[in-house]
Amino acid sequence: MNYNLIYLLLGTMLISSCARNNNTLTEKEKAEGWELLFDGQSLDSWKMYNGGAVTGWVVEDECLVALGQGGDIGGDIITKKQYDNFEISIDWKAGKGGNSGLMYHVLEGENLIAPYLTGPEYQFIDEEGFDGTLEEWQKTGCDYAMHLPDLNKKKLNPAGKWNNSKIIFDNGHVEHWLNGEKIIEFEAWTPDWYKKRDSGKWEKMPEYGLSPVGHICLQDHGAKFWFKNIKIKSLPEKEKEKVSLFNGHDLTGWRIFGTEKWWAENGLLICESGPDEEYGYLGTERYYKDFDLTLEFKQEADGNSGVFIRSIIEGTKIAGWQVEVAPKNHDTGGIYESYGRGWLEQIPDEKENILKENDWNTMRIKVVGDEITTWLNDMQMVNLKDEKIGDAVGRIALQIHSGGGIKVLWRNIELKEL
Secondary structure (H helix, E strand, O other), rough: OHHHHHHHHHHHHHHHHHHHHHHOOOOOHHHHOEEEEOOOOOOOOOOOOOOOOOOOOOOOOOOHHHHHHHOOOOOOOOEEEEOOOOOEEEEEOOOOOOEEEEEEOOEEEOOOOOOOHOOOOEEEEOOOOOOOOOHHHHOOOOEEOEEOOOOOOOOOOOOOOEEEEEEEOOOOEEEEEEOOEEEEEHHHHHHHOOOOOOHOOOOOOOOOOOOEEEEEEEEOOOOEEEOOOOOOOOOEEEEEOOOOOOOOOOOOOOEEEEEOEEEEOOOOOEEOOOOOOOOOOEEEEEEOEEEEEEEEEEEEEOOOOEEEEEEEEEEEEEEEEEEOOOOOOOOOEEEEEOOOOOEEEEOOHHHHHOOOOEEEEEEEEEEEEOOEEEEEOOOEEEEEEEEEHHOEEEEEEEEEOOOOOEEEEEEEEEEEOO
């Protein structure tokens, strides 16, 4: 009997079996809702960040490989789909001195030049071979520049050896796992989270970590990296209760953009033009996607203002959509796209008299997917479907228009996420 031939055949079968087990899902995983982000053959699920077809990455021996052509800006890839609550598992192997990471809830945009401006990162790095000194918040497993792992549970394989990492994002509850051990656990968007975000690396990056939905990103940071068995499972969104966005006492939960005046007094939120007489915004700290928002406003002086949805603000330049708040005969309740297409839908002339001058008005804004509906004093003003709005996520923001002489009072700002 030719035992050498038998051993060769058995070895071939074992190798083939291992290959089949990579980048596949079991029937149980399929039933649980897992999906592959890489099938070992193609890059069909991926695109360049802020770009198109993937470059600088290849499929090699059923692995997704970063060739090390990227840097601080450029070279990163993202999933074509977006995810909100999820569990993701990935096997990775570092090249000598390699530096990479997996980011999530990443947003694209003209003013967002790199994924890390919005997406939290699970750091992957060759700690032993890295050329330079690493801070603890830069090492493998970290919630980069935010949360450190439990070193007693951290078991990292060196460069050239495979590691498995897992991230769970469950309605703001976050876990990092490394090689079967949970090494980090925290809650996003708590006071402690904001304190960390605003006192370190992200202090001057106000859009970091706010989005509840976005792309998955793999980073090419100038060294070769290998990935396989990338799979993700969506988790259910929990029912949200209606919340008040304004506590009646101060601007907790809000951020001022620009030099115009915003303050709380006698249970009211007040905005007024400042000496610069420029645009000003008061934006929520949180990002929101789908929601039902109600608020009351009273216009004093000019009253030219607005409520922005799914918006990103840089300085006082805003990318988003405005539900108009303006004097009579200026389309209060209509929808305007700033720095873009302008008016998307104005209100009918016969509805201009619904606005109550020198009195309190109630506005309701409902945004679900690509559909936005507005009401003023219980009268529907606009119903619009728009693909561009459907793709966006961002802050809710109140506006002071440029030109000076504007004063608007706000109260009872209540929101229910959908």
